[in-house]
Amino acid sequence: MNEVYHFLIALVVILAAAKIFGEIAVRFGQSGIVGELLAGVIIGPGVLGLVSETPILTNISELGAIILLFEVGLSTDIKEFARAGGWATAVAFVGVMLPYFFGYFTFMYFGLSSTQSIFAGAVLTATSVGITARVFRDLKKLESEEAKIVLGAAVIDDVIGLAILAVVLKLVSGGTVTAGSIAQIAGTAVLFLALAIGAGLLIAPSIFKLVSKMKQENIVFVAGFAFCLLIAALSSKFGLAPIVGAFAAGLVLSSTKQGEEVKNGIKPLSAFFVPIFFVLMGTNVELGTFNPFVAGNGTILILTAVLFAVAFIGKTAAGFVVFKKGINKLLVGVSMVPRGEVGLIFAGIGLRNNVFGSNEYSALVAVIMLTTFVTPFILKYLMTKESQKKEIK
Amino acid sequence: MNEVYHFLIALVVILAAAKIFGEIAVRFGQSGIVGELLAGVIIGPGVLGLVSETPILTNISELGAIILLFEVGLSTDIKEFARAGGWATAVAFVGVMLPYFFGYFTFMYFGLSSTQSIFAGAVLTATSVGITARVFRDLKKLESEEAKIVLGAAVIDDVIGLAILAVVLKLVSGGTVTAGSIAQIAGTAVLFLALAIGAGLLIAPSIFKLVSKMKQENIVFVAGFAFCLLIAALSSKFGLAPIVGAFAAGLVLSSTKQGEEVKNGIKPLSAFFVPIFFVLMGTNVELGTFNPFVAGNGTILILTAVLFAVAFIGKTAAGFVVFKKGINKLLVGVSMVPRGEVGLIFAGIGLRNNVFGSNEYSALVAVIMLTTFVTPFILKYLMTKESQKKEIK
Numbered sequence: 001m002n003e004v005y006h007f008l009i010a011l012v013v014i015l016a017a018a019k020i021f022g023e024i025a026v027r028f029g030q031s032g033i034v035g036e037l038l039a040g041v042i043i044g045p046g047v048l049g050l051v052s053e054t055p056i057l058t059n060i061s062e063l064g065a066i067i068l069l070f071e072v073g074l075s076t077d078i079k080e081f082a083r084a085g086g087w088a089t090a091v092a093f094v095g096v097m098l099p100y101f102f103g104y105f106t107f108m109y110f111g112l113s114s115t116q117s118i119f120a121g122a123v124l125t126a127t128s129v130g131i132t133a134r135v136f137r138d139l140k141k142l143e144s145e146e147a148k149i150v151l152g153a154a155v156i157d158d159v160i161g162l163a164i165l166a167v168v169l170k171l172v173s174g175g176t177v178t179a180g181s182i183a184q185i186a187g188t189a190v191l192f193l194a195l196a197i198g199a200g201l202l203i204a205p206s207i208f209k210l211v212s213k214m215k216q217e218n219i220v221f222v223a224g225f226a227f228c229l230l231i232a233a234l235s236s237k238f239g240l241a242p243i244v245g246a247f248a249a250g251l252v253l254s255s256t257k258q259g260e261e262v263k264n265g266i267k268p269l270s271a272f273f274v275p276i277f278f279v280l281m282g283t284n285v286e287l288g289t290f291n292p293f294v295a296g297n298g299t300i301l302i303l304t305a306v307l308f309a310v311a312f313i314g315k316t317a318a319g320f321v322v323f324k325k326g327i328n329k330l331l332v333g334v335s336m337v338p339r340g341e342v343g344l345i346f347a348g349i350g351l352r353n354n355v356f357g358s359n360e361y362s363a364l365v366a367v368i369m370l371t372t373f374v375t376p377f378i379l380k381y382l383m384t385k386e387s388q389k390k391e392i393k
Numbered sequence: 394m395n396e397v398y399h400f401l402i403a404l405v406v407i408l409a410a411a412k413i414f415g416e417i418a419v420r421f422g423q424s425g426i427v428g429e430l431l432a433g434v435i436i437g438p439g440v441l442g443l444v445s446e447t448p449i450l451t452n453i454s455e456l457g458a459i460i461l462l463f464e465v466g467l468s469t470d471i472k473e474f475a476r477a478g479g480w481a482t483a484v485a486f487v488g489v490m491l492p493y494f495f496g497y498f499t500f501m502y503f504g505l506s507s508t509q510s511i512f513a514g515a516v517l518t519a520t521s522v523g524i525t526a527r528v529f530r531d532l533k534k535l536e537s538e539e540a541k542i543v544l545g546a547a548v549i550d551d552v553i554g555l556a557i558l559a560v561v562l563k564l565v566s567g568g569t570v571t572a573g574s575i576a577q578i579a580g581t582a583v584l585f586l587a588l589a590i591g592a593g594l595l596i597a598p599s600i601f602k603l604v605s606k607m608k609q610e611n612i613v614f615v616a617g618f619a620f621c622l623l624i625a626a627l628s629s630k631f632g633l634a635p636i637v638g639a640f641a642a643g644l645v646l647s648s649t650k651q652g653e654e655v656k657n658g659i660k661p662l663s664a665f666f667v668p669i670f671f672v673l674m675g676t677n678v679e680l681g682t683f684n685p686f687v688a689g690n691g692t693i694l695i696l697t698a699v700l701f702a703v704a705f706i707g708k709t710a711a712g713f714v715v716f717k718k719g720i721n722k723l724l725v726g727v728s729m730v731p732r733g734e735v736g737l738i739f740a741g742i743g744l745r746n747n748v749f750g751s752n753e754y755s756a757l758v759a760v761i762m763l764t765t766f767v768t769p770f771i772l773k774y775l776m777t778k779e780s781q782k783k784e785i786k
Contacts, residue, residue, distance in 0.1 A: 002629075004455060004626075004629050004635055005626050005629045005630050007452060007455075008459075008622050008623075008625055008626035008629065008635065009623075009626045011619075011622050012619050012622045012623045012626060015615060015618075015619040015622075016619055019607070019609060019612060019615060019616065019619075022609055023607050023608065023609060023612075026608050026609060027608070032609055055448070055449070056448070056449055056452045059400060059449045062397060066401075214412070214416050215416065215419050215420070216412060216415055216416060216419060216425055217660070217664060218660060218661055218664035219412060219416075219664075221661055221664060222408060222412060222664050222665060222668075223412065225408075225665060226404075226405050226408040226409055226412075229401050229404050229405045229408075230401075230402075230405045232401055233397075233398050233401035233402045233405060236395075236397050236398045236401065237398050242397055242401065265661040265664070266661070267610070267611060267661075268611055268614055268658040268659070268660075268661050268662055269661055269662060269665060271610060271611035271612075271614060271615045271658070272615060272618060272662060275615075
């Protein structure tokens with residue numbers, strides 16, 4: 001009975017901390033994610049020591065990550081890929097490549113191993129669609145051409161990021177780094193995604209038409225979620241991260257008639273599971289890492305600062321590939337800066353597979369938090385300036 | 394990664410089997426619970442061997458039981474206790490006492506230990522509100538006086554059943570069976586319930602008024618669920634089953650303005666978690682127990698048959714305490730026969746605490762399934778006969 005008590009109390013503490021700090025973050029115009037990560041830092045072993053990871057909490061937070069990427073997939077219009085057009089694709093590719101290599105070389109420069117550097121690069125690749133979209137929506141710019149490019153690019157760089165993760169994960173689990181092996185793994189990842197999405201798009205509509213005739217409550221939602229878990233399981237069977245499959249499943253379902261119903265059902269599940277994921281991510285951050293008065297921490301602080309700078313510059317520079325007239329290139333670039341769930345999941349996988357120690361992990365999480373923290377202010381400034389310019393004209 | 398694969402695939406198999414067998418049961422006019430239990434029997438170690446219990450699945454199914462009783466509490470109008478009136482209370486008490494002692498003496502007669510007999514009696518006490526209500530609704534009799542007595546009594550016997558569970562659980566964990574100890578434990582249980590509900594009713598409205606001003610999505614639902622987990626944790630701290638606290642939390646929230654919102658949010662969670670609970674209950678049933686050609690099984694089959702008979706007669710007899718004119722006493726009694734979630738949870742706790750071996754557990758689950766299986770047919774027959782009688786008059 002005592003075991004059940006500790007499990008339940010841990011859930012209560014995690015949820016309460018997540019929602020309180022999340023609320024504070026939201027009130028200060030920040031993303032709730034920042035608050036939830038902070039909540040984890042504070043209730044974690046480093047500060048209050050109220051909660052530490054247990055196998056069961058790890059499994060629940062894994063479900064949280066799967067649900068999160070499933071939701072991202074469900075919110076992605078598959079036709080957007082096509083509509084996103086050339087500019088979005090170009091921004092996505094450059095916006096993945098630059099931070100990847102910047103991150104890689106920064107880590108190498110600071111004397112970290114090549115595996116760590118490869119993984120660190122991957123953490124910096126994916127833009128968080130959510131934060132970007134919220135700022136555009138807040139400032140009523142969701143219909144602008146810049147927004148369309150940015151949102152398209154953010155979706156595409158998620159997919160590229162997931163493919164990179166597949167490669168990185170295989171390398172970590174004891175592969176050799178040759179051009180051939182990279183090509184093979186990337187090939188598997190792309191093939192799996194293509195097959196899962198292709199077969200899914202063919203089969204899912206008729207399966208879910210059948211399911212929607214069933215008489216049990218919430219049956220469409222449960223079937224959709226089971227479908228997500230199945231594809232996630234298969235993707236882990238193929239050596240890819242489960243979140244890759246979860247994203248593919250969401251993408252497939254978003255194009256069915258029942259997609260909306262699944263999306264509504266997954267929301268309460270997500271409200272329960274996802275904060276547990278972010279809080280546990282936070283509990284692994286060691287605040288002591290950033291204490292400048294501890295000997296040896298100087299290097300980590302500088303590493304964090306440099307990493308943040310290259311993470312910012314890499315994405316911002318990507319905006320300048322759009323050499324089309326009338327587009328605010330700087331706005332496009334800065335909009336791509338916020339990293340979020342995908343980067344955190346990557347960092348977490350790195351920590352769990354002992355690629356990162358707690359220092360490197362803490363630095364990467366801090367960089368992700370800084371990108372989501374700083375960007376909204378800059379974006380608001382840029383958009384207000386632009387509106388004023390247009391008014392003067 | 395392989396571990397994640399097995400965890401995810403187990404979830405998929407459980408959900409798919411639950412919903413397919415649940416659908417078949419519903420189509421045959423049965424409760425979905427019967428289908429889900431059968432699904433567990435079939436995919437469990439005894440037949441197909443696709444799924445067996447792991448610590449993580451056990452924890453998830455525990456959450457399922459908590460969510461289930463939280464929902465029962467949320468659906469209970471606390472004022473119904475008062476409105477239920479004397480007849481409902483009388484039916485509830487007699488309907489708890491008779492099956493309790495019938496079950497106890499049956500187990501004793503078959504040579505089982507006194508602890509086992511005490512526990513077996515407890516398993517048979519609680520009527521399943523859901524199944525009873527569904528039959529009344531199907532036959533458009535929810536407004537009849539019989540229905541009101543039955544639904545009131547079903548709620549009251551849940552509460553009595555939970556108090557009995559508290560006593561039984563303490564006895565199992567090494568207490569001595571004296572009148573004094575029973576009174577003490579029952580006192581604790583009643584005191585905890587009274588305090589939790591009393592304090593909850595005082596504090597919850599203002600807390601949830603505050604929560605409803607928060608800006609995060611689904612915040613009211615998450616806060617409500619966290620409240621449920623907290624009271625469940627506290628009740629396990631006091632040596633009561635977590636479901637007792639979950640029920641109390643639901644009861645408290647049902648009287649707040651935010652109760653409806655919490656109820657809507659919990660539904661998708663319940664659609665995911667609760668089938669896992671019922672399926673796992675089913676996987677522990679050993680079908681071989683009921684094979685009449687295996688030596689020694691004769692006794693178990695007879696035990697099951699006798700137990701079913703007394704379970705049926707005990708509740709039916711309770712209907713006859715309503716010596717009010719114009720009430721169909723037989724209908725009231727038979728309506729109380731279906732057992733369900735609470736009985737199953739009790740049986741599962743008995744199995745987990747090594748009170749029951751798989752034989753006794755299987756017999757009890759079979760009895761619960763039989764009560765929900767047989768009753769709808771008899772009820773429909775009784776109600777149709779009554780309508781015809783009234784038409785003749």
